[in-house]
Amino acid sequence: MEPVIKIRDLHMSYGKKEVLSGIDLDVYRGQIIGYIGTNGAGKSTTVKIMLGIVDGFAGSVEILGEDIGLGGVEYKRKIGYIPETAEIYDTLTAREYLTFIGELYGMQAGVTEKKARKLVSLFCIEDVYNSRIASYSKGMRQKVLIIASLLHNPDILFYDEPLSGLDANSVMVFKDIMAGLAMEGKTIFYSSHIMDVVEKISNRIVLINEGKIVADGSFDELKTKLKEGSLEQIFNSLTGFNEHEGIADDFISTIIEVRP
Amino acid sequence: MNNSTDNTALKEFTILKFLDKIKWIYEKSGVDYNIMRKIFKLKLIMDQRRPQTALASSRKEPKEDNNYFNLVYAIFGLIIGSFIFLPYPVFIKMNLVIGMIMFMIMSTMISDYSSVLLDLRDKNILLTRPMNSKTINAAKLTHILYYLFSLNLAIAGPSIAFSVFVYGVPFSIVYLIVILFISAFVVFFTSILYYAILNFFDGERLKDFINYFQIILTVFMSLAYQFIGRIFSLVDLKAAYSPKLWHLLVPTTWFAAPLYIISEKAITPAMIAFSMAGVIIPVATLVLYIKKVGPSFEKKLLKLNTHYGKNEKIRDGLNIRRNPIISLFCRERLEYTFYYFIKSVVANERKLKLKLYPTFAFAAIFPLLFLFNQFNRFSTFEQSIKSLSQGKYYLYLYLSCLFLTSSLLIFTYSEKFKGAWIYKAIPVKSPVVPIKAGLKVFFLRYVLPVLLISSIPFMLIYKVAFLKHLLIIILNSMLACLIYFNLLKKHLPLSRDFSNQQDNSERMILFNLFIFGLMTALHYASNLVPYGIYIYTAVVLILFIITWKVSFNFDWKDIT
Numbered sequence: 001m002e003p004v005i006k007i008r009d010l011h012m013s014y015g016k017k018e019v020l021s022g023i024d025l026d027v028y029r030g031q032i033i034g035y036i037g038t039n040g041a042g043k044s045t046t047v048k049i050m051l052g053i054v055d056g057f058a059g060s061v062e063i064l065g066e067d068i069g070l071g072g073v074e075y076k077r078k079i080g081y082i083p084e085t086a087e088i089y090d091t092l093t094a095r096e097y098l099t100f101i102g103e104l105y106g107m108q109a110g111v112t113e114k115k116a117r118k119l120v121s122l123f124c125i126e127d128v129y130n131s132r133i134a135s136y137s138k139g140m141r142q143k144v145l146i147i148a149s150l151l152h153n154p155d156i157l158f159y160d161e162p163l164s165g166l167d168a169n170s171v172m173v174f175k176d177i178m179a180g181l182a183m184e185g186k187t188i189f190y191s192s193h194i195m196d197v198v199e200k201i202s203n204r205i206v207l208i209n210e211g212k213i214v215a216d217g218s219f220d221e222l223k224t225k226l227k228e229g230s231l232e233q234i235f236n237s238l239t240g241f242n243e244h245e246g247i248a249d250d251f252i253s254t255i256i257e258v259r260p
Numbered sequence: 261m262n263n264s265t266d267n268t269a270l271k272e273f274t275i276l277k278f279l280d281k282i283k284w285i286y287e288k289s290g291v292d293y294n295i296m297r298k299i300f301k302l303k304l305i306m307d308q309r310r311p312q313t314a315l316a317s318s319r320k321e322p323k324e325d326n327n328y329f330n331l332v333y334a335i336f337g338l339i340i341g342s343f344i345f346l347p348y349p350v351f352i353k354m355n356l357v358i359g360m361i362m363f364m365i366m367s368t369m370i371s372d373y374s375s376v377l378l379d380l381r382d383k384n385i386l387l388t389r390p391m392n393s394k395t396i397n398a399a400k401l402t403h404i405l406y407y408l409f410s411l412n413l414a415i416a417g418p419s420i421a422f423s424v425f426v427y428g429v430p431f432s433i434v435y436l437i438v439i440l441f442i443s444a445f446v447v448f449f450t451s452i453l454y455y456a457i458l459n460f461f462d463g464e465r466l467k468d469f470i471n472y473f474q475i476i477l478t479v480f481m482s483l484a485y486q487f488i489g490r491i492f493s494l495v496d497l498k499a500a501y502s503p504k505l506w507h508l509l510v511p512t513t514w515f516a517a518p519l520y521i522i523s524e525k526a527i528t529p530a531m532i533a534f535s536m537a538g539v540i541i542p543v544a545t546l547v548l549y550i551k552k553v554g555p556s557f558e559k560k561l562l563k564l565n566t567h568y569g570k571n572e573k574i575r576d577g578l579n580i581r582r583n584p585i586i587s588l589f590c591r592e593r594l595e596y597t598f599y600y601f602i603k604s605v606v607a608n609e610r611k612l613k614l615k616l617y618p619t620f621a622f623a624a625i626f627p628l629l630f631l632f633n634q635f636n637r638f639s640t641f642e643q644s645i646k647s648l649s650q651g652k653y654y655l656y657l658y659l660s661c662l663f664l665t666s667s668l669l670i671f672t673y674s675e676k677f678k679g680a681w682i683y684k685a686i687p688v689k690s691p692v693v694p695i696k697a698g699l700k701v702f703f704l705r706y707v708l709p710v711l712l713i714s715s716i717p718f719m720l721i722y723k724v725a726f727l728k729h730l731l732i733i734i735l736n737s738m739l740a741c742l743i744y745f746n747l748l749k750k751h752l753p754l755s756r757d758f759s760n761q762q763d764n765s766e767r768m769i770l771f772n773l774f775i776f777g778l779m780t781a782l783h784y785a786s787n788l789v790p791y792g793i794y795i796y797t798a799v800v801l802i803l804f805i806i807t808w809k810v811s812f813n814f815d816w817k818d819i820t
Contacts, residue, residue: 053684071816076687087678089754091608096601103597104686109582132608135464 002065003028004156004187005050010059012045019045020057021211029155032178032188034202036195036231038239042211043191044084047158050189051081064155077105080149084160084191086141090133094120094144097133098151105152112151119147123170138165146174156187163197175201199231207238214238275406276301289550291398295391299399300406333415336364341418344426350523351531354516357419358442362511365412365446371474373404377451378466380561393558401447409443427523434522438515441542445511448545455553455560463564471610478618483625503530514538589700594688598697602671602753603705611675611758616667620706623663624714627656631717645721652787654718654729657711658780661737662772664707668741671698674754683752691752691819692812698753699745707737728793729783735800736779742807743775744768750819 005027012020019042027033037043048054050061052068061068066075089097095113098120102112120129123143128136133144142165149157163171178188178201192198198205199219207215215222215238219231228234236242276297279286286293343357377400386396413420416439424432457466507513507530517534521527582596590596606612631653634644674680683694711734719726786792 051685053681073687073689076685079685081681081685083681085678087676087681089605089674089676089679091610091676092601092604096604100597100601100604101682101686104594104682104688106593109597132464 001028004064006062008060010057010061012057019211023213027187029185029187030182031204032182032190032202034198034205035189035191036198036235037208041208043208047160047191051158078155080154081158082145082149082160082162086145088133093130093132095129098148101148102151107152115151116147139167142166158189160191195231195235209239286398290394292391292395296395296399300402303403337415337418341422344419344422351516351520354519355512358515359512361416362442364415365408365442367477368411369408369446369450370470371477374470376400376404378561378564380564394554397554397557405443405447408447412439412443431522434518442515445542445545448549451549452545452553455557458560458563467610471613474614475617479621508537589704595693595697598694599701602698602701605754609675615670619663619667620710623660623710626659627714628717630656649721652784654722654726655780655783657715657733658776660711660714662776664710665737665740665744666768666772668702668744671702671753672751673756673758677755677757680752680755691816694753695750696812703738732783732797732800735804739800739804740775742811746811750814752819
């Protein structure tokens with residue numbers, strides 16, 4: 001089976017600082033990749049390169065068979081993206097924004113609008129469909145972004161902390177949506193810092209540290225290989241962090257000392 | 261460097277010391293004075309750290325803007341001050357002076373300090389700590405009052421100083437007290453007004469209200485000098501003043517009356533009544549504020565970011581059915597989409613509107629101002645129309661073009677410039693489409709309508725013959741925009757941050773003056789040659805088409 005994403009020897013530097021130092025990765029249809037790493041490990045950079053937002057990388061990146069280094073944009077028709085910070089032209093209403101996004105992918109305005117309205121009502125935010133996004137709560141904004149990433153029925157989804165701000169019920173719905181989408185053969189590239197979620201939803205985990213992939217496999221594989229009980233522990237041991245208990249103890253004793 | 265910090269620290273110390281003296285006012289109204297003082301002091305320190313602007317948290321506009329406004333305030337202060345020397349009856353004169361001062365203060369309050377009053381960050385940081393919301397609100401108001409009073413002094417300063425010479429020291433002292441009362445009245449009145457608006461409407465309405473007020477203010481401030489002179493020629497100011505009951509409703513009379521009493525040493529019942537109103541009403545707003553508004557103002561602010569979604573009338577920029585006129589100009593589907601997108605964002609974004617609309621207002625008003633100046637010279641209306649129609653005054657419309665084209669780049673800015681990631685995430689082969697759509701929005705939605713509006717009076721004067729001139733003017737403005745666009749760096753629409761606006765505006769103005777000067781001269785000259793006007797039209801049209809064809813050969817790489 002051909003990989004939908006094929007990354008070979010990917011390097012990227014900002015000035016002198018090398019952020020990615022040789023990433024090799026093959027991703028296949030129907031996979032939910034949990035893409036994790038410490039702050040500044042290069043997760044977002046990898047995703048932004050694949051989206052064509054960041055230029056100037058070395059190595060090759062192929063998405064759906066298209067070498068994105070050549071500057072083509074056709075592959076973008078098949079991808080959806082949720083950025084980490086919910087940046088959005090929030091002076092528009094959800095109706096305007098979503099219809100606009102759909103049209104950019106070549107959908108008819110009327111069709112998009114109907115689809116957007118349906119999805120919005122399924123996410124229980126139809127009350128604010130015609131209000132400015134600026135007046136939304138964080139979770140409502142996130143729902144708009146989720147819908148915007150899916151409207152055009154893409155094959156690959158790049159999600160950066162997609163659950164932030166969602167309430168527990170919506171999280172449950174969204175997790176089921178992701179699982180269902182994977183069943184449909186869609187690929188989800190999921191970056192997050194919340195290990196419990198990554199552990200549960202991903203069928204493959206890729207851990208990146210200092211610009212390199214340091215672990216790659218399903219949760220069970222990593223568990224047996226590294227003899228750790230949870231993804232959190234795996235994460236700690238692979239990123240070389242083991243003094244968390246000491247730090248916590250010092251922290252608490254400092255607080256108790258100064259209580260007035 | 262060190263020196264200046266020391267100085268400001270000293271100033272801050274003085275105001276705090278002054279507050280310590282009147283701390284009973286705060287304590288009487290249920291404010292925890294010590295905490296209020298700490299918050300206020302912190303705010304003063306924070307203001308110091310942002311040296312460029314008086315209250316940088318509220319005004320994120322670039323530095324030049326602020327300097328511009330300071331200059332405007334200073335000039336206004338001097339103009340108002342010079343009124344003191346005018347040989348008009350003192351009551352009428354002071355009404356005018358105080359009216360202008362109140363307008364300035366009220367506008368500044370609404371446009372610059374609203375964001376301080378409506379700041380929600382305070383709430384999250386402070387209200388979670390053990391202190392009541394009255395105290396927080398008191399700190400806010402003290403902060404605003406402090407700046408507003410300083411500003412008020414700056415504006416009224418020259419007139420206070422001049423009044424010493426004209427009316428003597430007691431008058432100036434009463435005047436100074438009046439200024440303090442005006443500042444307080446404006447602050448409390450605005451708070452109560454906002455409170456009332458928030459009571460009946462949602463936060464978005466209030467923000468719209470403030471936005472439109474700011475736009476009107478900017479236009480007014482820049483055009484006021486054109487009008488102030490005319491007030492005097494229009495109204496017979498020397499006529500004896502006879503008080504009417506409804507004058508009690510005009511706030512300027514409240515504050516002018518005590519000044520009349522002190523200068524004329526004449527106590528009439530009307531003046532007593534006005535002066536009483538001048539004391540009672542500000543005090544009443546203060547009491548109303550302390551009793552009703554203050555305690556729950558911060559809670560009402562919660563509504564600021566909420567929006568009643570249900571049953572709202574759909575009033576958005578979406579056009580599911582394609583608009584045939586726009587389709588004519590945007591043949592490509594994608595371009596049409598971008599057209600509507602950019603149009604909707606610009607129509608909704610308050611900050612963008614604040615930058616754009618005043619310029620468009622100038623563009624519409626300026627040719628008219630010049631035209632009306634011509635009227636004064638002639639005797640009757642018919643005669644002046646007749647003699648105007650002999651001239652070539654329609655060339656004044658190039659003034660509109662001058663203003664309009666200068667805001668070409670505003671469209672590349674947005675408050676939400678970070679939302680521009682979507683341009684990259686979507687399958688759009690070249691940046692030409694969105695940029696072209698942006699240009700078309702600029703032209704069709706803004707330049708063209710403004711030009712058409714300001715040509716109405718010319719249409720009345722020159723009748724049908726004017727149409728051929730209008731056509732050239734429109735073509736010329738389009739050509740100028742396009743030349744301009746080619747000379748400048750390319751940016752995606754709505755993709756840049758206002759706070760580091762770097763367009764070289766001086767060079768832009770020079771270029772504009774040059775190109776429109778040339779266009780105007782040629783337009784004038786083409787009238788002197790038979791068929792010249794038609795040849796000129798053809799030449800401009802051909803130039804435009806050629807420039808259009810070569811303008812859009814750029815790629816993602818050329819976008820900065």
